[in-house]
Amino acid sequence: MRCYFEWDYQKAVINQRKHDVSFEQASSVLGDAGAITVFDEEHSEDEERWVTIGLDRNGVLLVVVHTYRQTDVACVRVRLVSARKATKNEAKQYQEMNS
Numbered sequence: 001m002r003c004y005f006e007w008d009y010q011k012a013v014i015n016q017r018k019h020d021v022s023f024e025q026a027s028s029v030l031g032d033a034g035a036i037t038v039f040d041e042e043h044s045e046d047e048e049r050w051v052t053i054g055l056d057r058n059g060v061l062l063v064v065v066h067t068y069r070q071t072d073v074a075c076v077r078v079r080l081v082s083a084r085k086a087t088k089n090e091a092k093q094y095q096e097m098n099s
Contacts, residue, residue, distance in 0.1 A: 003030070007080040019084040026064045026083030028057035034098040040065065053086055053094050061086040061094060 005027040012023040029035060035054030043049045043065070052064045065081040086094065 004077045021083045023080045029054040
């Protein structure tokens with residue numbers, strides 16, 4: 001299945017300034033085989049939101065909020081909502097799940 005990423009340009013600029021994480025960098029987290037993804041029930045209102053913690057292509061542990069939009073059987077679009085570096089507690093959780 002092919003995966004395409006999309007995001008709001010203005011939100012990406014704000015996220016980069018606030019968290020020093022680009023959405024392009026954040027998109028690579030979904031390629032981490034050890035990534036942990038959970039449903040974000042609290043913030044899923046108009047759409048289902050998911051939170052993924054994983055390593056980006058440079059080995060930086062990030063937390064990424066995103067949605068999935070299936071376009072057809074062979075393709076899914078992932079819309080990035082926010083991304084930031086993981087906290088120490090989140091890093092510990094990731095390490096425990098991947099040891």
